[in-house]
Amino acid sequence: MRYFIQFSYDGTAYHGWQVQPNADTVQAHLDTALGMLLRQPVRTLGAGRTDTGVHARMMVAHFDTETEIDAADLCRRLCRMLPPDIAVSRVVPVKSDAHARFDALSRTYHYDICLVKNPFRRRFATRIHYTLDFERMNQAATLLLGTHDFNSFCKRGTDTHTTLCTVSEAQWMPLEDGMWRFRITANRFLRNMVRAIVGTLFDVGNGRLTLDEFKETLRAADRCAAGESAPAEGLSLVNIEYPQDIFQ
């Protein structure tokens, strides 16, 4: 039987989602806890990966087990067993060929920034010390909409057969207390893509880059074209959409 597991985490203390040798990762905690509860080795497969320090308000992974399980009970026990910075919200049965990564229709990320010092948001938002023109940043963000080659906003060494992505939503919006949020949805994201986009939008917002230059960066489809990546702490994966028919 295959299950989807939906969870969230404060990524501050972790070397990202994906298991790697000699590093504390969210997947390592999840697999270990699941393995103890199901009394068998479990290897989850995530909808994507998040880098060191990046958060997830909603992340999804799938796993297989031959053990008969009460999904709601497993969810509760798993949530109790995991450290305070990881919470499991749902465990649901899916069709045997459902795939957390390949079946995802879209992902949504938030990038939060603070324009004033805020002791309560510093783990989940990036502090910006310069002035930003959000109207110009939104004009640039609009250029991202649609299907483009995002090679300019992709980390070197990514092994992916295509760098085409379709962006359906890309907008800065004000929050309370001098905070702003960039919300972006796409069918897929390349490695480091959101942070490279946000970093380049900062360049547009503070006048280092004109709108035409931003357009040129996108069109260049060249891995050296984008600005510096924005820091990890402001970034959160917040939603993943799946077709309804994969659920049992």
Next chain:
Amino acid sequence: MRYFIQFSYDGTAYHGWQVQPNADTVQAHLDTALGMLLRQPVRTLGAGRTDTGVHARMMVAHFDTETEIDAADLCRRLCRMLPPDIAVSRVVPVKSDAHARFDALSRTYHYDICLVKNPFRRRFATRIHYTLDFERMNQAATLLLGTHDFNSFCKRGTDTHTTLCTVSEAQWMPLEDGMWRFRITANRFLRNMVRAIVGTLFDVGNGRLTLDEFKETLRAADRCAAGESAPAEGLSLVNIEYPQDIFQ
């Protein structure tokens, strides 16, 4: 010249507000930073004290200086100099006899709780693992309104000439994501008072205490009467009201 300084802090890492030997306190950081900027020893006087691990969204202190200062500039420099978990939002001149503690008309506290595990709120909310009847808790909270002797909800060894307080607001309200907030406003608070009240309201909410027993606890005015104090992390000082005429 006397100034009021308004600031906020994440209290997680501090032994409360007030300076004490061999302990890291918010006041120690503030006094040191002010002293460096004004090139003279400065001793602030706070509107009240917060205990170890308690937060403040809005705290006020006053200080005196003979140095001519640009208040807005001092505010910016102070904020930059202080650690990331303390932020200064205002420095304003006040009348020479204005007093951060004695002139305060009222204080408001929030006590936030999470009924579901939440990786993003754990520093600023207390995780509650049992079921609570918020309707009953609000019936009990209503009994706190008005002027009462709050000796039952006061820490032993408090040196105060009176334990009479006037509560003008005391209510639980739902927030998003399975969170609830207790908001309480009074002209003054005794030591440990909010946490003792919240702990006793938990007893009402989970059935360990009836409404009549709660009423009796309040009426007893006895320092052993209240329930266990609620943990520090859920508590934040959020507002202090002053009369307008103390500002210059």
